[in-house]
Amino acid sequence: MFLSYLKIALRFFRKNKVNTLINLLGLALALSVSMLISNYVYQQFQFDDFHVNRDRMYRLLIKGSMADGKELEAAVTSGNISETILNKVPEIDISCRAYQWGSSDVVIGQKRYTTDVVLYADSGFFQMFSFPLVQANPDNMLNEQFQVVLSRETAMKYFSTEDVVGKTIEIDQNDYKIIAIMEDVPENSHMQFDMVASFITLVRPDYDVVRRNGISFPTYFMAKENAVPEVFIPKVIAAADERAAERFGPYGIKIKHSAQYFKDIYLHSEGLDFRNNRYGDLRNIYVFSFLAFFIIFIAVINYVNLMTAQSEKRLREIGLRKVVGAARWNLITQFVGESIMITLIAFILALTLNELLLPPFSELMGQQMGLFYWANPLILLLILVFVLLLGVISGIYPALVLSSFRPAMILKGTQFSSRNPNILRKILVSLQFSISIFLIIILMLMHKQIVFAKDKDLGFEKENLLVLNGLTPKLRGEAKTIKGELLQYAKIESVAATQSAPGGNNSLQNCYLDGADPKTGVMMYECRVQDDFVETMGMQIIEGRDFISDMKSDSASVILNETAVRKMGLTGNPIGKKIVVWQNPVTVIGVVSDYNYASIHSEIDPIALTHYARWFRTLAIRIQPGELKTTLAFIEKTLIDIDPSCSFDYEFIDQRFAEMYRQEERVGDMITAAALLAIIISMLGVFALTAFTVRQKIKEIGIRKAIGASTFSVVHMLMRDLSRWIIVGNLLAWPLAFYTISKWLDNFAFRISIVDNWWVFILGAFVAMVVGSLAMLYQALRAANANPIDALRYE
Numbered sequence: 099m100f101l102s103y104l105k106i107a108l109r110f111f112r113k114n115k116v117n118t119l120i121n122l123l124g125l126a127l128a129l130s131v132s133m134l135i136s137n138y139v140y141q142q143f144q145f146d147d148f149h150v151n152r153d154r155m156y157r158l159l160i161k162g163s164m165a166d167g168k169e170l171e172a173a174v175t176s177g178n179i180s181e182t183i184l185n186k187v188p189e190i191d192i193s194c195r196a197y198q199w200g201s202s203d204v205v206i207g208q209k210r211y212t213t214d215v216v217l218y219a220d221s222g223f224f225q226m227f228s229f230p231l232v233q234a235n236p237d238n239m240l241n242e243q244f245q246v247v248l249s250r251e252t253a254m255k256y257f258s259t260e261d262v263v264g265k266t267i268e269i270d271q272n273d274y275k276i277i278a279i280m281e282d283v284p285e286n287s288h289m290q291f292d293m294v295a296s297f298i299t300l301v302r303p304d305y306d307v308v309r310r311n312g313i314s315f316p317t318y319f320m321a322k323e324n325a326v327p328e329v330f331i332p333k334v335i336a337a338a339d340e341r342a343a344e345r346f347g348p349y350g351i352k353i354k355h356s357a358q359y360f361k362d363i364y365l366h367s368e369g370l371d372f373r374n375n376r377y378g379d380l381r382n383i384y385v386f387s388f389l390a391f392f393i394i395f396i397a398v399i400n401y402v403n404l405m406t407a408q409s410e411k412r413l414r415e416i417g418l419r420k421v422v423g424a425a426r427w428n429l430i431t432q433f434v435g436e437s438i439m440i441t442l443i444a445f446i447l448a449l450t451l452n453e454l455l456l457p458p459f460s461e462l463m464g465q466q467m468g469l470f471y472w473a474n475p476l477i478l479l480l481i482l483v484f485v486l487l488l489g490v491i492s493g494i495y496p497a498l499v500l501s502s503f504r505p506a507m508i509l510k511g512t513q514f515s516s517r518n519p520n521i522l523r524k525i526l527v528s529l530q531f532s533i534s535i536f537l538i539i540i541l542m543l544m545h546k547q548i549v550f551a552k553d554k555d556l557g558f559e560k561e562n563l564l565v566l567n568g569l570t571p572k573l574r575g576e577a578k579t580i581k582g583e584l585l586q587y588a589k590i591e592s593v594a595a596t597q598s599a600p601g602g603n604n605s606l607q608n609c610y611l612d613g614a615d616p617k618t619g620v621m622m623y624e625c626r627v628q629d630d631f632v633e634t635m636g637m638q639i640i641e642g643r644d645f646i647s648d649m650k651s652d653s654a655s656v657i658l659n660e661t662a663v664r665k666m667g668l669t670g671n672p673i674g675k676k677i678v679v680w681q682n683p684v685t686v687i688g689v690v691s692d693y694n695y696a697s698i699h700s701e702i703d704p705i706a707l708t709h710y711a712r713w714f715r716t717l718a719i720r721i722q723p724g725e726l727k728t729t730l731a732f733i734e735k736t737l738i739d740i741d742p743s744c745s746f747d748y749e750f751i752d753q754r755f756a757e758m759y760r761q762e763e764r765v766g767d768m769i770t771a772a773a774l775l776a777i778i779i780s781m782l783g784v785f786a787l788t789a790f791t792v793r794q795k796i797k798e799i800g801i802r803k804a805i806g807a808s809t810f811s812v813v814h815m816l817m818r819d820l821s822r823w824i825i826v827g828n829l830l831a832w833p834l835a836f837y838t839i840s841k842w843l844d845n846f847a848f849r850i851s852i853v854d855n856w857w858v859f860i861l862g863a864f865v866a867m868v869v870g871s872l873a874m875l876y877q878a879l880r881a882a883n884a885n886p887i888d889a890l891r892y893e
Contacts, residue, residue: 118440121401124779125444128397130451131775132390133471133481134459135768139386140470142378145286145364149228151320154191155360156331158317158338159370163352164608164621170313172371173363175355176345177301177308177315179338180220184319186337189330192222193319195297196289197307200603200715201568205268206256210743212568214252216269217291218300224280226320227289232260234278240296246274249282252292269295271571285466288364288375312346313353313606316375318360331357349608350617381842382765389772392533394488396779399526401437401492430497437493438486445485462767464760524823530780531827531866537773539835539862540842543855544766547843550850551759557693557702558600559636559720563751565599566717566733572741574714577628583736589722589729595628595714600635600695601754602716609706611666612676612683620665622704623695624679626711632657632690634718642673642688645709653710656684660692662704679706697758698848777869817871824870828863835859 146152158179162170177195184193197218204211224236224247231239231247239247246267253262253276265276274295283290300307308315321330335355342353358366365380452469460467471478573580574595581593598604605626610619629647632639640660645652656679663672668686675686684706692702721729734746802811836852836859843849 121404121440122444122447124397124400125441126447126451127775128393128779129444129448129485130455131771132394133448133452134455135386135390137467137470138459138463139383139390141286141465141467142365142383145378146288146361147286148284149360151226151228152360154321154323154325155226156319156321156334156357157360157363158319158334159356159358160313160342161354161356162313163354164350164619168621170371170606170621171369172313173358173367174313174315175317175338175353176313176342177311178345179341179355180315180317180319182341183334183337187330187333189321189325190334191320191322192226193317194220194222194226195315195317196223197297197300197315198291203270203568203570204256205743208743209256210570210745211256212570212745212747214292215290216246217289217294218297219294220297222320223294226318229283229287229294230281232279232281234263239278240294241298243296243299243302244272244274245277245296245299247278247280247294248276249280249292251282253279272299274299288377290376319357348616350615350619351608351621379761382761385765386768389768392537393772393775393779396530396533396776398488398492399530400779401440402495403526430494433497434490434493437496438489441485441489441492445482462764462771464764528823528826528830530776531824531870532830534773534776534780534869535824535827535831535862535866536835536838537769537776538865539831539859540839541766541769541773542858542861543835543839543850543852544762544769544842546855546858547846547850548759548762548766551698551762551846551848552756554694554698554848556600556755557637557691560600560752560755562721562723563599563635564719564721564733564748565751565754566719566737566746566748567715568745568747569715569717570741570744573717573737573744576740577714577717580717580736580740584719584733587729587732589725590733591720591722592630592634593720594631594634594718596631596716596718597626597711597714599716599718600693600751601697601758604695604705607680607706609662609666609677609679609704612678616678619678620662620704622662622665622679622706624706624708625695626713627707627709628712628714631707631718632688634720635693636720637693638691639688640691642686644688651685652687654682654684655687655709657688657690657707658686659690659702659705661702662706663689665704679708682708682710684708684710694848697755699758699846701847777866780869813875817875821867824863824867827866828859831862832859835862 149155157173158175160170160172160175162172164170177197180193180195184190195218198215200215201213202216204214204216219240221239221241224231224239232250234247239245246269248256248262250260253260256262256267257265260279262276263278266273267276268274280294319334321327334357338355339353342355346353364376365378365383367377368379368381456467456469471481577595581595584590584593604623607622607624608616608619609622610616627645629645632644639657642657645655645657656677658666658668658672663669666677668675672686672689677684677686690707693705694702695705696703719733730746730748733748737744737746802815839852843852
């Protein structure tokens with residue numbers, strides 16, 4: 099019997115090559131894209147899974163309430179909290195700070211490296227985290243000052259060998275002893291670094307990072323085995339809150355801690371401040387999962403529609419088989435089997451497509467990916483079961499419809515499908531158009547928001563602004579000389595040294611009026627700058643003046659932005675007012691217009707530009723457009739002439755800000771691909787369905803043509819149903835798209851108006867109409883231009 103079913107199926111597929119090809123192509127594309135998206139989602143959920151103790155690990159979070167009403171949520175806390183919870187909570191096995199401040203200056207012999215990241219960690223780091231060590235004991239690591247562990251890749255880069263234990267390297271002008279080599283940090287780790295140094299190195303009499311810095315330290319802890327979270331977590335929070343109140347309470351800062359489950363860190367850290375590690379976004383996981391579902395759903399709709407639309411071709415076969423004794427169950431089994439066969443072939447094609455599409459898909463998502471199912475046969479088996487289930491779901495309704503026809507009516511020639519229009523088929527087609535319209539609208543509005551973000555006036559001139567990072571100590575010491583040399587070049591307009599440039603990290607300080615209670619202060623971002631910073635950034639001074647290099651009193655001066663002036667209640671006449679930035683009394687000499695220091699995801703915060711610190715790591719250079727290669731070559735030569743060991747590490751500010759929206763662009767690119775695929779599959783389905791619609795109406799068309807109907811009127815009649823489908827699709831798509839894009843835009847402090855872009859909804863419907871019309875027009879024109887005599891003779 100199975101061979102009989104197989105022969106019938108192959109014979110039917112051969113006679114209906116176009117429809118079979120449409121089904122195969124639609125399902126294969128849908129399965130391929132859905133598997134690639136699922137592959138990405140799976141890898142996102144696998145982050146940090148390699149840590150053996152992950153089920154016992156947590157990270158401390160804080161929610162800070164400031165005197166000015168500002169609230170801060172961050173994955174950092176005070177540097178003394180780690181020791182406090184370890185001493186006061188007996189259920190805690192290990193507590194560890196994991197602190198980094200960006201790239202460090204590393205010197206190996208005569209070579210200098212400025213882009214490597216050093217993570218400073220406590221002695222329990224390798225006991226808590228499963229970063230494998232090479233021939234070393236994790237129990238005795240990082241317990242002395244100036245110790246460092248290199249990754250394999252870093253060791254090879256520095257020494258061209260892994261046999262480096264016992265050697266010394268210079269990190270930020272201090273000598274560190276290499277005590278071990280570790281395996282390279284896995285790609286699926288939210289922590290990314292090149293080496294680990296002992297944290298106690300930063301806590302010494304001449305330099306105590308805990309005392310100097312406030313809320314700056316990521317802190318992890320691991321509970322003892324069999325410890326009950328409901329018991330020890332409240333103890334941890336109480337001990338941490340008490341210690342934070344002792345330090346920050348006098349400044350009016352209230353800190354409340356919470357414990358974040360370690361496995362939640364990667365996908366559940368959205369909205370936290372001071373995030374230096376790699377994080378995902380659970381919202382994107384939802385978006386991609388829905389896209390995968392939509393694509394499969396559209397492909398299934400196509401299959402169901404095409405199979406039920408082909409019912410007329412199989413009526414005689416069904417009638418004869420029932421007459422000779424075939425039961426309805428036999429017919430259902432046959433038709434579901436055909437559906438499974440199509441799905442399995444599509445699955446094999448999809449596996450081939452995955453191999454071809456994986457490289458561009460990895461590039462699109464911004465990370466290297468492999469196909470996870472090849473490494474796990476069980477997952478491949480589950481996918482195969484899903485495909486078989488998909489075949490059953492796709493084939494069950496057409497099987498029930500086709501097997502329900504009565505043989506007597508069939509053999510009399512009754513045309514069921516023409517007398518009883520398939521309401522479900524029209525509903526499914528409307529859903530296809532609805533999904534396509536929804537994706538088109540979402541795509542266009544996301545694109546408009548990203549363009550708005552990139553083109554928005556940020557309050558400073560981000561174009562033609564170059565920043566040099568990772569300056570060596572010698573370059574920092576010769577900053578004035580470098581500045582003088584660079585300004586002699588005609589294409590360089592201005593130069594300024596600074597702690598950081600827009601888009602980088604600043605210190606968050608408590609600021610209050612001189613003589614006032616620190617508890618009345620305002621939390622303000624402090625950027626420590628040198629001469630000509632305002633000019634180089636292209637900012638606008640609206641009151642007062644800029645710093646003057648020859649005026650020594652300016653070392654105790656500050657320039658505020660408009661938001662800072664307003665928050666501190668200095669509106670009216672801020673110039674000359676004395677304030678305290680953390681513990682440094684300064685005088686306001688100027689006010690700059692508000693500018694977006696960070697991305698437009700965030701509101702503009704109060705900012706203080708201070709001039710008292712001579713420490714900096716960045717050199718900002720404003721250049722004129724044109725002759726870029728020559729200008730860069732001159733800058734590089736100037737630096738090398740002063741310090742031959744330096745590396746020319748530069749970036750453009752406009753590119754830095756563009757990168758801030760790269761995640762949104764990736765989502766947009768993914769939606770673009772999904773929308774195009776949805777449109778293609780919908781076109782294939784509409785094209786095939788139109789062919790059956792025309793075939794059903796061939797007699798009606800012949801009669802209309804015989805009594806004088808024009809080609810236009812016939813085409814209009816055939817296109818009328820399409821308009822109804824799209825109208826219904828719009829009624830579903832528009833409100834859903836409005837709700838979805840509204841939620842997405844909530845992530846931006848500065849955003850476009852959906853109401854002002856109402857035309858996008860009309861355009862989405864128009865695009866769907868055009869695409870659907872193109873799919874139908876060929877069949878409609880062909881039927882309208884046919885000789886009516888042929889149609890009537892055929893009937």
